[in-house]
Amino acid sequence: MSLGALFSTVSISARSLVLGRGKWTWSAMSISIIIFTGIQTSGWSTFITPVRIVVETSVSGSELDLASPGLRQMQSSGALDACIYNSTRASFTVMDNTFNVSTAGVLPATLRDVNATAWFYGSTNVPTLTMVPSIMQDIDELPDGLSFNYSMVQQGFSVDVICAPQALNADTTPSLTVNFDTVTQWARRNISLVDTITYTELTSNCPIPDGSLFNFTYAYTAREPTNYILMIACGPADNYTLIFESAGRYQQPTTVCTLSPKITRVNVDYSDPKSGVGIISPMTVSDGAVRDPEGPGGLSAVATMHNMIFVAQGAGTNDIGNEMNSLLTEVDANDFEEARLALMEQYIRGVAEYSGSMLRTCLSGNKEVFAHGVPLDMTIPTSGIIFTYTVGWTHYEASSTWVLIPGTVVALATIIIVVVAVAQHAGDPPSDVFDPANGMHLVAAAAAGGLHDAFTGTSNKDIETGERIRVVLGSIPGRGPALIRMDAEDMTRQFT
Incomplete structure (x- = not known):
């Protein structure tokens, strides 16, 4: 060549x-x-x-329906009071499950029964909501190197909140009366106090649910000036009304917030629950919400908020007031009032959604309200998909x-x-x-x-x-x- x-x-x-x-x-x-x-x-x-291969498996089950007529009847009879007035303080965890920002009022769809004794006296287990036995067994047998997460469509709970400053007194609707009394020494022992103790009482003649004390609260504070945040509530007619009064370092105009409860539909993502450090990320769907002004969810939300404000008040400071003040530190003076009201609305909404999750948890536990679990006629179907992640080879016949x-x-x-x-x-x-x-x-x-x-x-x-x-x-x-x-x-x- x-x-x-x-x-x-x-x-x-x-x-x-x-x-x-x-x-x-x-x-x-x-x-x-x-x-x-x-x-x-x-x-x-x-x-x-x-x-990377993703294997999708459909799952279905049932959970408590807050809109159940049977549940409303039990609420009227007082059978749900142990759960409604439980008033657990809000946080970002429910039964050791961590939520991203808010719980959206859902009950965690765990893969196995959860012992609820630590959260609710008298409860034993909150049963698995969504996993049928065969699915649970398959998941438990997955090798340690195999990860998975799942997404569910669940019923949630939330509130629409609107806050605005409003001047109130004993003659307005709703009415508001603030009474003070101070103590400088113990009368019987003739012991002088280092600080003056001030008793502050907040009351209203507005209607409240039977058996509650929502339109009354009080605080004992020391030193001058007194530092406090107090809240009372009225309703429900069509909505609940929350009235906030403050003084000292938390001094702001009297603020009235209208709270409208609603039952929602939520898409919930559960990330890597097998690792033990998974995050639950709920996303409330814009459509599908149903107003629920007189249901147990709204009553529980108001009870939780009323209790939290009361417990947060100390002799010299209010924990919730400190948190809000720290968040408002960098706000421009021209935008302060708008930012303050928006922060209050978000805070109330978050507490209400958390109370909805805790209410579901309490009602779903055995031996608390229902001895043998939630009756079937008080449940609603729920469904989702488990995504299992592994490695392998994808085969497409034509290509x-x-x-x-x-x-x-x-x-x-x-x-x-x-x-x-x-x-x-x-x-x-x-x-x-x-x-x-x-x-x-x-x-x-x-x-x-x-x-x-x-x-x-x-x-x-x-x-x-x-x-x-x-x-x-x-x-x-x-x-x-x-x-x-x-x-x-x-x-x-x-x-x-």
């Missing part, structure tokens, strides 16, 4: 492009080979490289066939070339190893074959002339493989 053909084939074998004037055939061949081998490589990579074609063509062509070459040289005596892809082997073979005078320079014309020289791979005694010019003189020398 010519030297040009030799070096072109060597370049192609190394997956290099062959470019140059007058080499269009070799250029097309090199491009085709690179494309085919590239497709072959990517095709096999697709087959043998593992990818897999096309991916195999380039690899098959190249493999068959390689086999045929090797078989033909072996057959042609089957009778040749053994010789030294010669690798045309090795540059030093080519230089050594060219020197052994006497090609030192094949090129007269490095100009394009000289190179083109040299590329037309035809050579053959032969062997010279004592010098091994050699590239020999195919002219009469060199062919004679080859066999002498």
Whole structure:
């Protein structure tokens, strides 16, 4: 073959492009080979490289329905009071499950029963809500290296809140009366007090639910001026009304907040619960909310808020007031009132949603209100999907066939070339190893074959002339493989 053909084939074998004037055939061949081998490589990579695989499994079950007529009847009889007036302080956890920002009023859809004794006196277990036994068993048997999470559509609870400053007194509707009394010494023991103790009482004649004391609260504070935040509540007519009064470092205008309870639909994502540090992220759906002004959820929310404000009040400070003041520290003075009201609305909404979750938890526990769990006629269906994550290989029948074609063509062509070459040289005596892809082997073979005078320079014309020289791979005694010019003189020398 010519030297040009030799070096072109060597370049192609190394997956290099062959470019140059007058080499269009070799250029097309090199491009085709690179494309085919590239497709072959990517095709096999697709087959043998593992990818992340998500296995989806549908689950369904049931949970407490806050809108159940039967639940309303029990509320009227006082049978739910143990859970409604439980008034657990709000936080970001429910039964050791951590929520992202808010609970949205949902009960955590745990994978196994949860012992609720620590949260509710008399309760034993809050049963699994959504997992049927076979699904639970499969999840428990997953290897430690296999992770999963799940998403559920659940019933939630929330409130619409609007807060605004409003001047109130004993003659307004709603009415508001603030009474004070101070103590400087104990009357019977004649002991002088270091600080003056002030008794502050907040009352209203507004209607309240039977059995509650929402329209009355009080605080004992020390020092002057007195620092307090007090809250009373009225309702429900169509909504609940919350009245906030403050003094001292928390001094703000009397604020009235209207609270409208509603039952919502929530998409809930449970992330990696098997690790023990999973986060529950609820997202309330904008549609599907049902107003619930007189249900147990709203009553529980007001009871929780009333209790939290009362418990947060100390002799010198109010914990909730301190938290709000710290959040409002960086607010511009021109935006302060708007920011204060917005913060109050968000805070009340968050507490109400948390109380909804705790109410569900309490009612769902055995031996608290229902001895044998929530009756079926007080439940609502819920459903979701478990996403199990593993590694494996994705098989697409149609594309897999096309991916195999380039690899098959190249493999068959390689086999045929090797078989033909072996057959042609089957009778040749053994010789030294010669690798045309090795540059030093080519230089050594060219020197052994006497090609030192094949090129007269490095100009394009000289190179083109040299590329037309035809050579053959032969062997010279004592010098091994050699590239020999195919002219009469060199062919004679080859066999002498």
